[in-house]
Amino acid sequence: MNAFYLVNLLVYAAVDAMACLGLSQQFGIAGVTNFGFIIFQAAGGYTAAVLAMPSDSANGGFQRYIGGWHLPFPIPWLGAAVVGGVLALPFTFLVGRRLRGDFAAVGLLVTAVLVNLLVTNYVPLFNGDAGISVIPLPLQGKLNAQTQGYEWAFTAVALVLCVGVYLFVRRITESPYGRSLRAMRDNDAVADSLGKNLLSLRTGVLVIGGAIAGLSGGILVSYITTWSPAAWGYAETVVLFAAVIIGGAGNHRGAVLGAILVPVGFEEVTRFIPSSNNLPPNLIPSLEWVAIGLLIVVFLWLRPQGILPERKRVIALPPQPLPAGDRTAPASPGESAPADPVTRSVERTPPATAVQAAGPGAGQVMLQACDLVRDFGGVRAVDGVSLSVRRGTLTGLIGPNGAGKSTLLAMLAGTLPASSGTISYLGQDITGMPAFRRARIGLVRTFQLASEFKRLTVLENLLSAVPGHRGDSLRGAVRGRRYWSGDEQAAIDRAGIILDRFGLRDVANRYAGDLSGGQRRLVEIMRALMAEPSMLLLDEPMAGVHPNLARRIGDELVALCRDGMTILMVEHELAIMDEFCDPVIVMAEGAVLAEGTMRELRARSEVVEAYLVG
Amino acid sequence: MSLFLASVGFGLVTASVLAIASVGFTLQFGVTDVLNLAYGAVMIAGAFITYVLNHAGLSVWIGLPVAVVACSAGSVLLNSAVYTPFQRRGASPITLVIVSLGITLIIEFGVQALAGGTSVSYAMSQGPTLRAGGLILTAVQLAVIGVSLLVMGGVHVLLRYSKLGKAMRATAANATLARNCGIRTGRVITSTWALTGAMCGLAGVVFAIDSGSFDATSTDVFLVLILAAVFLGGPGQAYGAMLGATVIGIATEVSATFIPADYKYVVAFVVLLLMLGVRPAGLLGARA
Numbered sequence: 001m002n003a004f005y006l007v008n009l010l011v012y013a014a015v016d017a018m019a020c021l022g023l024s025q026q027f028g029i030a031g032v033t034n035f036g037f038i039i040f041q042a043a044g045g046y047t048a049a050v051l052a053m054p055s056d057s058a059n060g061g062f063q064r065y066i067g068g069w070h071l072p073f074p075i076p077w078l079g080a081a082v083v084g085g086v087l088a089l090p091f092t093f094l095v096g097r098r099l100r101g102d103f104a105a106v107g108l109l110v111t112a113v114l115v116n117l118l119v120t121n122y123v124p125l126f127n128g129d130a131g132i133s134v135i136p137l138p139l140q141g142k143l144n145a146q147t148q149g150y151e152w153a154f155t156a157v158a159l160v161l162c163v164g165v166y167l168f169v170r171r172i173t174e175s176p177y178g179r180s181l182r183a184m185r186d187n188d189a190v191a192d193s194l195g196k197n198l199l200s201l202r203t204g205v206l207v208i209g210g211a212i213a214g215l216s217g218g219i220l221v222s223y224i225t226t227w228s229p230a231a232w233g234y235a236e237t238v239v240l241f242a243a244v245i246i247g248g249a250g251n252h253r254g255a256v257l258g259a260i261l262v263p264v265g266f267e268e269v270t271r272f273i274p275s276s277n278n279l280p281p282n283l284i285p286s287l288e289w290v291a292i293g294l295l296i297v298v299f300l301w302l303r304p305q306g307i308l309p310e311r312k313r314v315i316a317l318p319p320q321p322l323p324a325g326d327r328t329a330p331a332s333p334g335e336s337a338p339a340d341p342v343t344r345s346v347e348r349t350p351p352a353t354a355v356q357a358a359g360p361g362a363g364q365v366m367l368q369a370c371d372l373v374r375d376f377g378g379v380r381a382v383d384g385v386s387l388s389v390r391r392g393t394l395t396g397l398i399g400p401n402g403a404g405k406s407t408l409l410a411m412l413a414g415t416l417p418a419s420s421g422t423i424s425y426l427g428q429d430i431t432g433m434p435a436f437r438r439a440r441i442g443l444v445r446t447f448q449l450a451s452e453f454k455r456l457t458v459l460e461n462l463l464s465a466v467p468g469h470r471g472d473s474l475r476g477a478v479r480g481r482r483y484w485s486g487d488e489q490a491a492i493d494r495a496g497i498i499l500d501r502f503g504l505r506d507v508a509n510r511y512a513g514d515l516s517g518g519q520r521r522l523v524e525i526m527r528a529l530m531a532e533p534s535m536l537l538l539d540e541p542m543a544g545v546h547p548n549l550a551r552r553i554g555d556e557l558v559a560l561c562r563d564g565m566t567i568l569m570v571e572h573e574l575a576i577m578d579e580f581c582d583p584v585i586v587m588a589e590g591a592v593l594a595e596g597t598m599r600e601l602r603a604r605s606e607v608v609e610a611y612l613v614g
Numbered sequence: 615m616s617l618f619l620a621s622v623g624f625g626l627v628t629a630s631v632l633a634i635a636s637v638g639f640t641l642q643f644g645v646t647d648v649l650n651l652a653y654g655a656v657m658i659a660g661a662f663i664t665y666v667l668n669h670a671g672l673s674v675w676i677g678l679p680v681a682v683v684a685c686s687a688g689s690v691l692l693n694s695a696v697y698t699p700f701q702r703r704g705a706s707p708i709t710l711v712i713v714s715l716g717i718t719l720i721i722e723f724g725v726q727a728l729a730g731g732t733s734v735s736y737a738m739s740q741g742p743t744l745r746a747g748g749l750i751l752t753a754v755q756l757a758v759i760g761v762s763l764l765v766m767g768g769v770h771v772l773l774r775y776s777k778l779g780k781a782m783r784a785t786a787a788n789a790t791l792a793r794n795c796g797i798r799t800g801r802v803i804t805s806t807w808a809l810t811g812a813m814c815g816l817a818g819v820v821f822a823i824d825s826g827s828f829d830a831t832s833t834d835v836f837l838v839l840i841l842a843a844v845f846l847g848g849p850g851q852a853y854g855a856m857l858g859a860t861v862i863g864i865a866t867e868v869s870a871t872f873i874p875a876d877y878k879y880v881v882a883f884v885v886l887l888l889m890l891g892v893r894p895a896g897l898l899g900a901r902a
Contacts, residue, residue, distance in 0.1 A: 033708050033711075033712075093891050094887075094890060094891065099890060099891075099894055100707065100894070101706070101707060101708045102649050102707035102708050102710070102711045103649075103845075103849075103890055103894055104890070105708055105711055106649060106651075106711065106841060106890075107886070107887055107890040107891075109651075110838050110841060110883060110886055110887065111883075111887065113834065113835065113838055113883075114838075114879075114880065114883040117835070117876075117877075117879065117880070117883075118877070118880070120876075121874070121876035121877060234834075235719075238715055238716075238719065241712060241715075242716075245712070280730055282726065282727075282730065282731040283727055286723040286724075286726040286727035286731070287723070287727050289719050289722075289723035289726075290719065290720050290723045290724050290727065292716075292719055293715075293716040293717065293718070293719030293720035293723070294716070294720055295716075296712065296713070296715070296716030296719070297696070297713055297716040297717065297720070300700070300705075300709060300712065300713055300716075301699075301700070304709070
């Protein structure tokens with residue numbers, strides 16, 4: 001094994017590992033399937049080339065390309081990273097919107113093919129099909145690039161940058177921002193309803209991944225001193241995806257492992273296959289591709305989590321506070337409410353709009369809807385609904401199946417846009433406000449079907465909902481653990497108290513997807529509470545839950561309302577309505593039929609006919 | 615003007631090939647909810663089967679039915695052995711797309727391993743050139759258009775008037791409900807893949823005929839045209855695919871009179887990205 005071989009191996013390993021780390025963060029952590037990834041590496045490569053080369057007329061005139069400013073190292077590499085990052089911005093129109101994941105991925109794949117086609121055919125840009133060559137090596141003028149010392153120095157720099165990228169990517173992933181990315185990956189609609197700005201999150205990972213890919217392209221181009229469209233077809237993206245999937249999507253060490261096994265591994269394996277004149281020349285490369293295809297399918301079937309699966313993040317909870325009384329059974333909600341200042345004070349901090357605790361503010365209208373209508377094609381699911389919900393009330397919303405209750409809730413929460421009508425919250429018109437902003441002003445919803453973040457632990461589920469966390473932004477994540485650890489510890493303490501209240505401390509560090517149905521329901525409610533809401537929209541919170549547990553949840557909700565929370569709850573269990581809700585709104589066929597206490601409603605014939613009978 | 619008309623003529627041929635391919639692709643998606651990106655690979659495999667027979671002395675028109683049958687069987691196998699098991703496990707749509715990319719690599723480069731990397735072409739005569747009102751087409755090109763029209767007619771009759779067609783439409787609309795109504799959705803799905811697989815094989819051979827020379831990766835760009843036609847009309851909508859194919863086919867050829875021919879596919883790309891960004895349900899799809 002000679003030195004040249006080793007240098008070659010290490011440089012390719014560094015470049016491929018870097019690219020895989022960028023892709024792993026987009027695909028494995030954030031759930032953004034960027035089939036156009038290779039374009040960013042290509043852009044970085046071309047940028048580094050045209051920044052480092054002299055202008056094309058001065059360069060012998062046999063290649064045509066834009067740029068050519070003959071800039072010294074390290075500007076070409078910096079430029080490569082910047083261009084890679086900036087190039088990501090136009091792509092956000094495909095991933096930011098609520099487009100099916102596979103459709104968006106296909107759009108990105110097609111874009112990669114298109115860009116390759118354009119660069120191949122438009123020669124003045126980057127010399128077309130022939131590509132750019134004789135790219136100057138870094139510091140070529142100052143140092144002798146032919147020596148072994150130079151080669152090793154280059155290799156060392158590439159490896160150092162690779163390690164730097166690894167640490168950077170890990171810092172982002174292991175922050176609350178990274179937790180939000182994972183939540184978005186697991187269930188983007190729910191993340192949206194908890195205050196996460198999906199467009200901004202996806203743009204962030206596209207830009208970071210783009211910059212990393214661009215840097216990797218710059219390094220590669222400086223090493224092989226040539227770059228052409230053949231080097232970056234969409235097949236190369238498939239190779240990187242194979243690497244990330246095999247190594248372990250969602251695990252950064254897995255990404256590095258995948259880079260070593262797949263792109264580097266395949267290159268090396270071919271060296272050891274004895275060459276034979278009997279075989280057609282392209283047989284081995286073709287079979288390599290077949291092997292990669294097979295590996296992708298086999299791994300996705302047998303071991304989709306990859307060789308190194310995503311680690312579970314285990315977070316230590318502070319010990320249970322001693323004077324809580326009986327510690328063998330979880331504190332019964334009714335008893336603990338008045339006397340426990342710790343619980344009360346951390347349960348909900350009033351939003352900036354300064355809603356008072358129960359007392360002077362009680363009776364204030366929190367949420368008002370006027371003539372809400374929602375059409376689905378030819379079907380009118382909600383037909384001119386008007387309602388107002390007052391502070392401190394636990395309002396029930398009942399009606400037969402198909403009455404439009406969930407649709408109405410979705411419109412109030414912002415998950416569905418209204419076809420017409422207005423909604424206002426604390427006097428502010430929120431009709432056009434997207435769901436994540438409504439969550440940030442205190443209007444939070446839960447979902448009917450299982451919507452926990454499956455690959456986050458219960459504790460992480462709760463922590464993901466915390467608003468205003470210093471670490472929950474890209475800038476905060478980059479600034480590192482010391483910047484946001486204070487907020488994180490406060491959030492963990494709050495989560496611990498809520499977990500104790502609902503008796504789920506034992507499962508805090510289990511994956512939320514592994515819990516029983518009733519437990520997952522509780523996680524959903526606890527998570528909504530962590531978001532510091534001033535009004536909750538609950539969509540069948542008791543569905544499929546044991547009656548005793550349902551009663552406990554009901555008691556809990558009543559206690560919250562006594563403390564100033566407002567709740568609108570869709571439910572089917574009339575016993576729950578009887579016991580806990582006042583007022584109750586009845587819907588049928590898209591419209592409000594009646595409103596009042598359950599006793600009043602039972603007395604009205606049209607309500608009985610529409611719903612209460614049978 | 616004559617250049618324009620001639621390009622319209624070429625556009626009709628491209629549209630014909632594209633129509634056969636796109637209708638097959640969109641029906642696969644409609645009934646199974648899988649974007650089968652390996653469709654292009656199956657096409658080129660069919661083209662090569664006919665090539666091997668052609669190389670051995672048989673006429674292309676005899677090799678064509680063989681390719682059709684082979685691709686039909688292959689597609690059924692692909693769905694039942696690969697896509698269905700993944701779907702039963704609850705794999706996400708994006709996982710299925712990645713799987714289909716893996717299958718594409720296996721098939722395309724498997725073909726390349728067997729047949730070599732150089733371009734090949736069929737040994738066949740194009741027949742007499744016919745001119746009519748500015749359109750200039752060979753007999754073979756006219757035959758391609760004719761075959762395409764036959765297939766479109768057949769699909770129309772199938773979907774509208776046959777029991778299988780109605781069952782396909784029901785399964786595509788709501789598979790669970792269709793099952794509860796007594797429709798044997800498993801059989802419907804298998805039949806759909808058999809039919810669309812046949813169309814895929816047919817599309818592959820006429821693609822090869824129309825292209826002149828081709829190699830194992832020739833359908834990579836063509837797949838983008840298929841996707842453009844499918845998303846223009848609306849994924850899952852057979853008539854949408856026919857409309858989309860006509861528009862894309864003619865538009866790409868006509869654009870070659872205005873912009874350099876190398877860029878003619880850019881039209882298709884732009885259409886596809888626009889549709890995905892603005893109206894993913896397509897022109898004929900229901901607005902969400």
